[in-house]
Amino acid sequence: MNELFQIGAVPAILLASGLTYGLRLGGLLLADRLPKSGPARRFLDCLPGTILLSLTVPGALHAGVEGMIGLGACLLVFFRTRNLLLTMAAGMAGVCFFRWVFHV
């Protein structure tokens, strides 16, 4: 037991896990108490798109030119097929191709 968990590891993992779970469930339960129409509803409706975009845009910008090529490839495939696996493969292939050609 001592070799597997060093001192302080169990409280650290339990506390961090509890806080993470609290945020997940807390968000859902709080949203349950919000009004089902008006500004609060519009806020919740818009939230998924704005969070997803906030997750994506900084990462896409960091990827540079190769990222833009990969992004273009995956958006093209997504609009044609609506298939996530093919979309991911196209994005990765675009980035790989750029790195292979320019030895990045």
Add this chain to the structure above:
Amino acid sequence: MKELIKGMRANIPLAVSAMAYGGVFGVLSGNHGVSWAEMLAMDLLMFAGSAQLVMIEMWSSPIPVLAISLAVLIVNMRYLLIGASLQPVFEGRPLWQKVLGMHLVADENWAVTIAAHRNGGSCPAFLVGGGLLLLAAWTLSTICGNLLGGQIMEPERWGLDFAFVAVFAALSLSLWQGRDDLLPWLVAAGLAVAGEQLLPGKLYIALGGVGGALTAVFLEIVQTRRHIAVAGQSCDRLAGTCEEDNR
């Protein structure tokens, strides 16, 4: 059961990517002195990749329990919003489903579930199916990486570092609801980019998410007021016509 399997299938691309990163992350955890048992406990109890990365970066002897917890709280603040955005998926469901289902929410299966919900509907089982697949992929790969050491290949070589961005970009587009989303989305993107430079951890995601959604609320309030004003003018005009007719 059908929805559970549907959710698993929909998350396969993201699970493949998570496995590649889980392997690298597992190697990193071993180098930082995290045992396989500690890794397993983190995977199963916390199940949050970016927060786990912060945890192992701060892993030292003695373990700074409070500092680690505070860092995890900041990195995972977005889950408060992600949880709130899942309200339509869990609408009318009993509390036990919410209590059990929410543990399995990661960025990946959340995004896939929300997109599926917008395009025809998805239920908590769909979310849980994706979560179980991702949890299995993540746990297996991190433990293998932790135990095997540097045997895992570089994910950059295969463009796997770009896989999340590619899929998230595609999912973002599937959430587009129309022209009313344009300004909120621009605000969200701008705030996220600025916030990434200025704020600690992953707070930029919460900043962009809230800023964009508040912009949408503001626009709706402005539009509603304008409609009320136009309707009021029409009523006045109509009342004026009636008075003239009476004369």
